[in-house]
Amino acid sequence: MEKTNCQTKQTTSPRSPFLLKIVQGALIGLGAVLPGISGGVLCVVFGIYQTVMELLADPIHHFKTHVPKLIPIGIGGVIGFMGIANLLSVLLERYPAPSVCVFIGLISGMLPSLYREAGEKGKSKHDFKATLISMVITFVLLISLQIFSIEIQPGFFAYIFCGVCLALSVIVPGMSFSTLLMPLGLYTPFVSGIGHMDFSILFPAGLGALATVILLSRLINRLFERYYSIAFHAIIGVVIAATILIIPFSSFLESKTALLINICCLGAGGIASLLLDRFNQRYSV
Numbered sequence: 001m002e003k004t005n006c007q008t009k010q011t012t013s014p015r016s017p018f019l020l021k022i023v024q025g026a027l028i029g030l031g032a033v034l035p036g037i038s039g040g041v042l043c044v045v046f047g048i049y050q051t052v053m054e055l056l057a058d059p060i061h062h063f064k065t066h067v068p069k070l071i072p073i074g075i076g077g078v079i080g081f082m083g084i085a086n087l088l089s090v091l092l093e094r095y096p097a098p099s100v101c102v103f104i105g106l107i108s109g110m111l112p113s114l115y116r117e118a119g120e121k122g123k124s125k126h127d128f129k130a131t132l133i134s135m136v137i138t139f140v141l142l143i144s145l146q147i148f149s150i151e152i153q154p155g156f157f158a159y160i161f162c163g164v165c166l167a168l169s170v171i172v173p174g175m176s177f178s179t180l181l182m183p184l185g186l187y188t189p190f191v192s193g194i195g196h197m198d199f200s201i202l203f204p205a206g207l208g209a210l211a212t213v214i215l216l217s218r219l220i221n222r223l224f225e226r227y228y229s230i231a232f233h234a235i236i237g238v239v240i241a242a243t244i245l246i247i248p249f250s251s252f253l254e255s256k257t258a259l260l261i262n263i264c265c266l267g268a269g270g271i272a273s274l275l276l277d278r279f280n281q282r283y284s285v
Helices: 004-013 016-033 037-044 049-057 059-094 098-110 111-118 127-147 156-171 177-184 185-196 199-227 226-246 256-282
Strands: none
Touching: 016 037, 016 059, 016 156, 037 049, 037 098, 037 111, 037 226, 049 156, 098 111, 098 226, 098 256, 111 199, 111 226, 127 156, 127 226, 156 177, 156 185, 156 199, 185 199, 199 226, 199 256
16 A cells, blocks of 8 residues: 555656746756756756656657646746846856855755655665765766866867756756856857857757767666665765855855855745745645
């Protein structure tokens, strides 16, 4: 009886109102484009990561069941990525630390729900190791990108690489494509090209993203099917490490006022995500 309830919850949760899903999609779109934030992390936070991966891995068999759930998320994602992101980019330029702190609060406040989701199919004795190892790998990878700053001239193959990074930011939670592209000098021209619908940028980026999805999504989906608990705890490690790395520590030390504002933003984001999680649970079956 307990197994049946778990399966029912997995296939039907969370049933949130259409507008709420659009808001979630907009935040995912924002997370995809804003520096240091991962759209994949927010997919995990909002409980749609596995649905997205199953659809990407086998779109033919999951089209009818998964696409209706993801339509409002997709609408919000486009709005966030191409519309609201322009507005928030101004906020990031003027108030970078408080803006990032809000997102950190949103992600941190959802960690309890991530651990709850990771245990949906039971626990494994290797869960803690998976979390720790993924945290270390993420720290090493992202810190190395910050240390070794190598710029690449924008061009056809460079934008294919941009598309690969964009797909990775969804498939691999914690991998922010902005974090990958900024050290290479490709972030600004790539985002500007997307905002202006420049097909000389969109076409090669689309090729790179499509190839990445085809090659990796099925592999990652199989990992979830066979090692659900271990894979999910590994993702939690990536989320924690990626979130720690975007904390604007220096801004906390600027003044007492800056410290208070950042703490309030962290608290506001955390409270908002906790309330959102409770709201989602009310609409779960």
